[in-house]
Amino acid sequence: MLRSSFLNDLNQLKVDLNKMCYLVIKQLENGIDAFKNDDKELAKTVILKDKEVNDMERKIEAACLNLILRQQPIARDLRDISTALKIVTDLERIGDQIADICETIIRLNAKHAFKMVEDIPEMAEIATKMVRDAIQSFNDNDIILAKEVKLRDDRVDELFNNVKLELVEITKNAPDQIDACIEFTIIAKYLERIGDHAVNICEWTEFQETGEMDHTRLI
Amino acid sequence: MENKIVAKNLNLWYGEKQALKNIDLDIKEKSITAFIGPSGCGKSTFLKTLNRMNDYVDNIRIEGDVILDGENIYADGVDTTILRKKVGMVFQQPNPFPMTIYDNVAYGPRIHGIKDRKTLDKIVEESLKDAALYDEVKDRLHTNALGLSGGQQQRLCIARCLAVEPEVILLDEPTSALDPISTLKIEELLMELKAKYTIAIVTHNMQQASRIADYTAFFLIGEMIEYGKTDDLFSRPQDERTENYITGRFG
Numbered sequence: 001m002l003r004s005s006f007l008n009d010l011n012q013l014k015v016d017l018n019k020m021c022y023l024v025i026k027q028l029e030n031g032i033d034a035f036k037n038d039d040k041e042l043a044k045t046v047i048l049k050d051k052e053v054n055d056m057e058r059k060i061e062a063a064c065l066n067l068i069l070r071q072q073p074i075a076r077d078l079r080d081i082s083t084a085l086k087i088v089t090d091l092e093r094i095g096d097q098i099a100d101i102c103e104t105i106i107r108l109n110a111k112h113a114f115k116m117v118e119d120i121p122e123m124a125e126i127a128t129k130m131v132r133d134a135i136q137s138f139n140d141n142d143i144i145l146a147k148e149v150k151l152r153d154d155r156v157d158e159l160f161n162n163v164k165l166e167l168v169e170i171t172k173n174a175p176d177q178i179d180a181c182i183e184f185t186i187i188a189k190y191l192e193r194i195g196d197h198a199v200n201i202c203e204w205t206e207f208q209e210t211g212e213m214d215h216t217r218l219i
Numbered sequence: 220m221e222n223k224i225v226a227k228n229l230n231l232w233y234g235e236k237q238a239l240k241n242i243d244l245d246i247k248e249k250s251i252t253a254f255i256g257p258s259g260c261g262k263s264t265f266l267k268t269l270n271r272m273n274d275y276v277d278n279i280r281i282e283g284d285v286i287l288d289g290e291n292i293y294a295d296g297v298d299t300t301i302l303r304k305k306v307g308m309v310f311q312q313p314n315p316f317p318m319t320i321y322d323n324v325a326y327g328p329r330i331h332g333i334k335d336r337k338t339l340d341k342i343v344e345e346s347l348k349d350a351a352l353y354d355e356v357k358d359r360l361h362t363n364a365l366g367l368s369g370g371q372q373q374r375l376c377i378a379r380c381l382a383v384e385p386e387v388i389l390l391d392e393p394t395s396a397l398d399p400i401s402t403l404k405i406e407e408l409l410m411e412l413k414a415k416y417t418i419a420i421v422t423h424n425m426q427q428a429s430r431i432a433d434y435t436a437f438f439l440i441g442e443m444i445e446y447g448k449t450d451d452l453f454s455r456p457q458d459e460r461t462e463n464y465i466t467g468r469f470g
C-alpha cells in the first residue's frame with residue numbers, strides 16, 4: 001500500500017471527527033438533562049466543555065486544510081475531507097446552541113421549566129435523536145438513514161410553531177411571565193436550529209457517498 | 220462533439236507479449252484527452268498506434284481499427300507521411316534537431332515541398348507564436364536550437380509539430396522533464412491549442428490531467444479500464460481500480 005502516511009493522516013482525521021461527534025452528542029444529552037432536571041451544575045459543566053468542542057473543530061479544520069494542501073486529494077479522499085470540513089462546522093454549531101440553552105436555563109432559574117411549555121420536551125427529544133441518528137448515518141455511510149432523518153425536521157418546525165403560539169397565549173394571560181416566555185422562545189429556536197444542523201450532517205453524508213447534494217452535483 | 224479518432228477493438232502484440240487488449244476509445248474533436256496509468260500499461264504504445272509510429276517495430280502485430288475522420292488508418296494504401304502530417308507527435312524528452320531554431324520549425328514544411336522564403340518565414344513565425352515561444356526567441360532564430368532551455372526546447376518541438384498544420388497532436392509526457400513554470404506554460408498552450416486541434420496526451424501527473432483534459436482514460440496492463448469526462452473520473456471513478464490508482468493506493 002502506497003501513501004501510508006497520507007492514509008495514517010486520513011485515519012487520524014476520522015478518529016478525531018468521531019471523537020468530536022461523540023463529544024457533541026454527550027454535550028447535547030447533558031444539556032437536555034440539565035434542562036429536564038433543573039440541574040444548574042450540569043448546565044455549567046456543559047458550558048465549560050464547549051471550549052473543548054471549539055478546539056476540536058479548529059484542530060480538524062487545520063488537519064483537513066493541511067491534507068488538501070499537501071496531498072491534493074481526489075475522488076473518495078476529496079469527498080471524505082471536504083465532508084469532514086463541512087460537518088465540523090455543524091457539530092460546532094450544535095455545541096454552541098446547547099451551551100446557549102444551558103446559559104438560558106441558568107438565567108431562567110425556574111423549577112420544572114422543562115415541562116412548562118407543552119411542546120418543548122418533544123422538540124428536545126426529536127432534535128436529540130436527529131443529531132444522534134445523523135451522526136450514525138455519517139459514521140455508517142448510511143444514506144437511507146440520512147434521508148429518513150431529514151424528513152423528521154418537518155415535525156420539529158411544526159412543534160416550534162406550536163411553541164410560539166403557546167407562548168403568545170401564556171403572555172396574554174400572564175403578562176408577568178413575559179421574560180420567561182422570551183427565554184423559552186430562544187430555547188425553542190435553538191432546538192429548531194439543532195434539528196437543521198442534523199439535516200446538514202445528513203446532507204453531507206449523502207454528498208460523501210455520491211458527490212451530490214439534493215440531486216445537485218457538487219463534484 | 221464529433222469523434223476525431225475512434226479506436227475499435229484494438230489489439231497489439233510485441234512478439235508473444237500482448238501490450239494492448241481490445242481497446243475501444245473515441246477521441247473527441249477539438250478537446251484534450253489524457254491517458255493515465257502505471258508505467259508499462261501501454262499508454263505510449265496506444266498513442267503511437269494513432270499515427271502508426273509503431274509500424275517499424277520488429278515483431279509487432281496489430282489487429283483492429285483506428286478510424287481517423289471516418290477512414291481506417293491501417294487500411295491498405297494509406298500514406299503514412301500524409302497520416303503523420305495530419306497526426307503530429309511530441310515526445311517526453313525535448314528532441315530538437317541540431318540545427319537553428321528557424322530550421323527546426325521549417326523542417327517539416329520543407330519536407331512537404333515548401334521552398335518559398337517568405338512563406339517559410341511566415342510559417343515559422345506563426346508556429347512559434349502558437350507555441351508561445353516567439354517572443355523569447357525572435358532575436359535568435361538563426362542560433363542553434365540546442366542552446367534553448369528544456370522548456371523552450373519542448374515548446375520548439377510543439378512549434379515544429381504545428382508547422383505542418385496537423386489536425387491532431389499526440390504528446391507523450393511532454394512536461395515530465397520540465398520545471399513547474401515551463402509545465403504551466405505548456406499546459407496553458409495546450410488549452411489554447413485545443414480550439415484548433417484535437418489533442419491526446421499521456422501524463423503521469425494526475426493534477427495535470429485534471430487541470431487540462433476534457434476526457435481521461437485509465438489504462439492498466441494493456442486494458443482500458445475506464446474512460447470518461449475528466450471531472451467524473453477524478454471525482455467519482457466507477458471502477459475501484461481507477462480509484463485505487465488515482466488516489467495512490469495502488470499495489
Ligand SMILES: Nc1ncnc2c1ncn2[C@@H]1O[C@H](COP(=O)(O)OP(=O)(O)OP(=O)(O)O)[C@@H](O)[C@H]1O
Pocket residue numbers: 233238256257258259260261262263264265276
Ligand atoms: N518496442 C518494444 N518491444 C517490446 N516490448 C515493448 C516495446 N515497447 C513497449 N513494450 C512493452 O509494452 C508494454 C507497454 O509499454 P508502453 O511503453 O506502452 O508503456 P507506458 O504505459 O507508456 O509506460 P511508461 O509510463 O513507463 O511510459 C510494456 O510492458 C513494455 O515493456
Ligand SMILES: [Mg+2]
Pocket residue numbers: 262263264391421
Ligand atoms: Mg510511455
